[in-house]
Amino acid sequence: MVFGRRRSAPPAPTPPAAPPARGAWRDGFGILATRAIQIIAVVVLAAGVIWGLRNLTVVVIPVILAVVFAAAFEPVMRWLRARMPSVLATVILLLAIVGVIGGVVWAMVRAVAAQWEDLYDSAQQGVTQVIEWVNTLPYAPDQEQIDEWWVALQDFATSAQFGSSLGSGAVAGVSAVASFVTGLVLMVVVLFFFLKDGPIIWDFLLRPFQGEWHARMQRVGTKSVDTLGAYVRGTSAVAAVDAIGIGIGLMILQIPLALPLTLLVFLLAYIPIVGATLAGILAALVGLVDGGFMDNGLLAAIIIVAIVVGVNQLEGNFLQPVLMGRALKLHSLVVLIALTIGTVLAGILGAILAVPLAAVVWGIIQVWDGENTPARWARKKQRA
Template identity: 30%
Template sequence: MTTRWAPPWAHGDGEAPRTAEPEGVAERLTDGASGAGDGPKRPIDDVSFGVQVAAWWSLCVLLILAAITAIGALLTHVYLVTVTIAIAVMLCALLEPAVRVLRRIGLPRPLAAFLVFVLGIAAISFLTWYALSQIADAKDVLVNQVQDAAVTIRHWLVYGPLHVAPKQADKYTTNLGDTLAQNQGNILSGVASQASGALGILSGAVLCLFATLFMLLDNGSMWRWVVRLAPVHSRGHVATAGAAAWSTLTAYMRSLVILGGLNALAMVPAMWIAGLPLVAPLAVLIFLGSLVPLIGVIVAGVIVCLIALVTKGVATAIVMAVVLVLIVQLFGNIVNPIILGKAVDLHPLAILVTVTAGTLLAGAFGAFVAVPLVAVLNNGIKAIRNSREPEQRA
């Protein structure tokens, strides 16, 4: 018979090794076993340590979510101010590098800021006017394209795989123009009822312009005032996070505009060779769509492909889709890392989730500001953590 080896203490020949237990654990175990504790047993003593940690984490998460919800409700209540100030900050981040260039040349900051502001707003106004004028001049072409699209869609609905009844197909296609004409009075009255909204947009635009100008003229005094609101021992971390956030936003805006321009310019020859109408407005549409990561350029591409489908056929539409995907992937994977570096280090899945969440919460504006907001918060937190590591090692 073979004898299995066992440690000495298994046969009483020695003492079992004792492991160090957390302070107070042995006493609680003894008290629980003997029932002779110093006082009545507390209910929390029956809750495991892991459950207590999970409960505290859950409470902290709920408090953070409650604070975010309260801030969101406050910002929504003053939505016009929130939107205009956010756009002003992003415009300032886009124009600030030009101010620094003029400052290095020797111009005083007020003059440099004023010149950059005037030239920047003039450029934006010119692009907007050019796009609107092109669309207005091509109004008849657009109407004809819509009519052709309606006929094509009706033919597909009736004779395609869906086999929709002709009367039902007419309801959604050829009768659409008659429906709009019959309800023209209601549409005009609805536009008139939005006059207050138009006035709000005008006042918001004026506020955005003045806020942008004041931020460009400022030499950092506004941010120093914000830093002084923090406790004394935290001001260094707040200043570090603010510097990282601002550099992130500046790099992001610069990359966004450059990539949007490259996408639009690269698509112009392709659309021109394919013989598509409205090349200039479509290029502007691609540029504007590129300002909203992932989703915006997809929407712009769908519109381009639809126009190609209606005017030139299925083959041209497929070619336009392939060319647009190749252009976006080429500039996104090759040019964008060179422009951004590590300034905006977000996974594509994180960008997609962020843009989708921003769209659900605040529509087009939420989709526009979601990615830079997350990138700014991410890099600000990283900067604080990196600044605290030397202190912890010391």
């Protein structure tokens, strides 16, 4: 005890913390139910958006195609805009796009349509020969099962190519032609404004955003245009190389219908993985029926398959990394899932657009929190 100094009172005891209030929505099952409701709400919203887009395909598809073309030709437009008035540059580029792409598509469609019956008959005969060979195997399926598979495959190919409604009569055909013309005109008009005023339109759309979100949306727009343009230009270059390589092989083997097969290779190359495989199978079936200068159709088919495999290996290991960059390369599982979803939602056009749109989404994630900073959940975790 020290005299002359008052003893301090002991500190008051801290009351125990009140236990957290518990209720039906605060325990583990309540949190799970809350998350489930949130997920259901997101799924319902996404389903509503998809339903609306599918019912507005006459508008949605031309706008998407206009965005794709504008992104693909954005470097050319930037170069022209720096040397001449914007309107003149837009008119020149738009006429070039419509003329070149329209001419190429017209030539392809004409060449394929002119010999489509011969191509179909050759492929059918090739399938018949394959089926006859399968029947010689010890565990071959019976003829009834094979016939059912072949009919199902024919139905799928017919529905995928022409749509289920085009065979219902002349009214459906006129409606389809009218929708195509309307969509084509709308796409050209929208493409004109995207080429001419693309940056101005994007700045207008960014007006509601401020501060960090404004900078983020700027990164998103720039990354989306760069990714989509690079993907389309790279895929076009890869498709051209695939078609040239396989076409030269078919011509050397003197396979009939080599030109239509080459054009089909170019068109189908825009569908990753699946497209090249389908083109190779079709070319091999034609070679199996008529081996060209070879008397052995089976040997010609094997050589065609080897050419297709070699070109695909060159594409996957050299062309795509050089022309498209590894940053745009998606995992094969992601590609297959995107192709499946796109095909289910929009048929062949969905299969073509699904992968570039998936690449755009991945590119947006990569710049979500900074120029080179992905979203937090997408960053690589440091190992302890």
